[in-house]
Amino acid sequence: xxxxQIALQATGxxxxxxxxxxxxxxxxxxxxxxxxxxxxxxxxxxxxxxxxLSGFLTPTAGTITVRGEDVTGLQPEQxxxxxxxxxxxxxxxxxxxxxxxxxxxxxxxRTSLGRRFWRSEKIxxxxxxxxxxxxxxxxxxxxxxKPAGELAYGQKRALEMALVLALDxxxxxxxxxxxxxxxxxxxxxxxxxxxxxxxxxxxxxxxxMHVVGSLADRVTVLQQGKVLAEGSYEEVRRDPRVIxxxxxx
Ligand code: ADP
Numbered sequence: 001x002x003x004x005q006i007a008l009q010a011t012g013x014x015x016x017x018x019x020x021x022x023x024x025x026x027x028x029x030x031x032x033x034x035x036x037x038x039x040x041x042x043x044x045x046x047x048x049x050x051x052x053l054s055g056f057l058t059p060t061a062g063t064i065t066v067r068g069e070d071v072t073g074l075q076p077e078q079x080x081x082x083x084x085x086x087x088x089x090x091x092x093x094x095x096x097x098x099x100x101x102x103x104x105x106x107x108x109x110r111t112s113l114g115r116r117f118w119r120s121e122k123i124x125x126x127x128x129x130x131x132x133x134x135x136x137x138x139x140x141x142x143x144x145x146k147p148a149g150e151l152a153y154g155q156k157r158a159l160e161m162a163l164v165l166a167l168d169x170x171x172x173x174x175x176x177x178x179x180x181x182x183x184x185x186x187x188x189x190x191x192x193x194x195x196x197x198x199x200x201x202x203x204x205x206x207x208x209m210h211v212v213g214s215l216a217d218r219v220t221v222l223q224q225g226k227v228l229a230e231g232s233y234e235e236v237r238r239d240p241r242v243i244x245x246x247x248x249x
Contacts, residue, residue, distance in 0.1 A: 005031055045225040050203075
């Protein structure tokens with residue numbers, strides 16, 4: 001792909017933790033508009049790679065570019081400004097705050113009002129129409145007024161997706177979007193990610209191969225911090241090295 005077609009690129013990316021190399025010389029090219037999965041056995045370095053790409057960790061070596069621009073070493077907020085936003089596996093919602101209020105706050109946080117939490121009714125009201133659109137997009141319209149603490153697990157994860165969407169990122173990094181979900185929530189999440197991916201670039205980590213096969217047009221397999229294989233889902237799942245890596249888990 002040409003440089004304009006590349007949304008996100010890592011070159012020689014390496015991360016050491018006190019002498020232990022968790023990510024080892026990884027090259028990764030994420031095509032703009034694509035849905036790219038990171039998979040691999042436990043301990044393969046997926047989470048560390050995700051944290052590097054989103055600025056939550058600083059690489060020991062290597063570079064990261066977003067649409068051709070070097071973002072290596074930038075803070076998470078600065079990387080978010082470049083259009084990269086990530087979700088977290090662990091929910092970080094306010095128990096007493098309603099879904100609509102969560103989304104309004106997230107929308108407000110990216111305006112010139114900055115990060116100050118002005119929870120003035122008047123200011124928040126201007127974000128309501130967009131907040132309601134986002135709640136509809138993730139299937140939570142009917143729960144807009146219920147305290148987040150009372151939502152079911154899958155609904156909390158959907159709300160977190162709305163909070164990432166509120167930042168309107170060109171590139172979304174989703175950390176195990178279906179982790180811990182039952183089959184119904186998994187199916188719902190697959191459909192949601194398909195909708196989100198229209199006009200966006202998505203990179204996600206998931207252990208569920210059904211999810212990977214349903215969503216990803218490109219898959220990178222990591223093992224012991226290194227890229228073991230890369231290709232379409234069909235290509236990598238037939239790769240003998242990949243089969244061995246998974247059976248050896
Ligand atoms: P995955 O997400 O693929 O399961 P991780 O990126 O979480 O893998 O971990 C890769 C390796 O790096 C593991 O062996 C893990 O123990 C190690 N590791 C991750 N974070 C740290 C850390 N902060 N300090 C030391 N070792 C770490």
